[in-house]
Amino acid sequence: AQSVAQPEDQVNVAEGNPLTVKCTYSVSGNPYLFWYVQYPNRGLQFLLKYITGDNLVKGSYGFEAEFNKSQTSFHLKKPSALVSDSALYFCAVRDRGNTPLVFGKGTRLSVIA
Amino acid sequence: ETGVTQTPRHLVMGMTNKKSLKCEQHLGHNAMYWYKQSAKKPLELMFVYSLEERVENNSVPSRFSPECPNSSHLFLHLHTLQPEDSALYLCASSPGTAKGETQYFGPGTRLLVL
Numbered sequence: 001a002q003s004v005a006q007p008e009d010q011v012n013v014a015e016g017n018p019l020t021v022k023c024t025y026s027v028s029g030n031p032y033l034f035w036y037v038q039y040p041n042r043g044l045q046f047l048l049k050y051i052t053g054d055n056l057v058k059g060s061y062g063f064e065a066e067f068n069k070s071q072t073s074f075h076l077k078k079p080s081a082l083v084s085d086s087a088l089y090f091c092a093v094r095d096r097g098n099t100p101l102v103f104g105k106g107t108r109l110s111v112i113a
Numbered sequence: 114e115t116g117v118t119q120t121p122r123h124l125v126m127g128m129t130n131k132k133s134l135k136c137e138q139h140l141g142h143n144a145m146y147w148y149k150q151s152a153k154k155p156l157e158l159m160f161v162y163s164l165e166e167r168v169e170n171n172s173v174p175s176r177f178s179p180e181c182p183n184s185s186h187l188f189l190h191l192h193t194l195q196p197e198d199s200a201l202y203l204c205a206s207s208p209g210t211a212k213g214e215t216q217y218f219g220p221g222t223r224l225l226v227l
Contacts, residue, residue: 032212043203043218044156045115051213090156094212100169101216103156 002027002095006104013081014112021076021107023065023091033074034092034101035065044090050074061085081111116140117219119204125225126194134189134222136204142217144210145187147179150201150221162187163210194226 003026013019025031032051036044048059055067065076076089091104116139126132138145147159161169162181176198178190187204201221207214 034215036218041220041223043115043117043119043220044205046215046217049213049215096212099212100158100161100171105153105155 002031002093002099002102004091004093004102004104006089006091006107008107009105010108010110012110012112015083016080019078019081019085019109019111021089021091021109023074023076023104024072025074025091025093026072027093027095029096031074032094033065033067034094035059035063035074035076036090036092036103038088038090038106040087047076047089081109083111083113085109086111115217115219117204117206117217119202119219119222121222122220123223123225125227126191127227128194128196130194131190131192133191134202134204134224136187136189136219138185138187138204138206138217138219140206140208140217142206142208143184144207144214145181145184146205146207146216147187147189148203148205148218150203156203159189161210168210191224194224196226199224199226 034049035047050057050067058064088106090106094101120135144163149157159173160179165181180188203221204219205216207216
């Protein structure tokens with residue numbers, strides 16, 4: 001069965017510093033990986049996804065993520081954090097076959113001015 | 114705006130009430146989804162519709178009844194809910210149900226069951 005783990009409930013970072021939000025996954029085949037962001041009182045917004053090809057994926061708002069097959073990870077990164085990046089971030093994975101998209105529990109990012 | 118709208122945004126209902134949540138997508142997508150988001154739990158997929166046919170039902174209690182009259186609209190009919198059903202209900206749509214398709218979410222309906 002497929003699963004995804006976000007090991008940190010909360011990440012705090014100072015504005016202007018690089019940020020990383022961690023995600024690891026478990027699938028039986030090749031994964032399809034997604035990152036979403038949720039701002040207060042809003043739905044989830046798509047940031048980026050990895051399907052195939054280049055391991056470094058660039059997405060919206062300056063975010064990027066690197067697919068690492070050997071470590072089964074798909075960490076979200078940004079070189080310079082903004083206060084407006086403060087939100088709840090979700091990693092999601094989908095296996096091959098007729099399986100649903102499985103979400104992690106989410107990581108709350110706080111960027112402090 | 115993601116092109117997916119949900120109404121109402123907030124709903125308070127008693128356990129004996131009947132209410133409906135509405136979702137509309139303006140993206141020309143063929144698949145629509147209902148998710149439940151509870152505090153400190155992963156998103157739970159409830160129902161999936163593809164081309165107006167239900168293709169997934171994740172053991173959801175019968176007090177939740179979905180309806181998809183066309184590919185742009187999705188409803189979730191609620192009756193005799195329990196307090197533990199209080200949550201944020203999110204609707205999403207995608208072009209199809211293929212594995213790499215991106216799902217686009219609405220803002221959600223915050224439901225409180227008293």
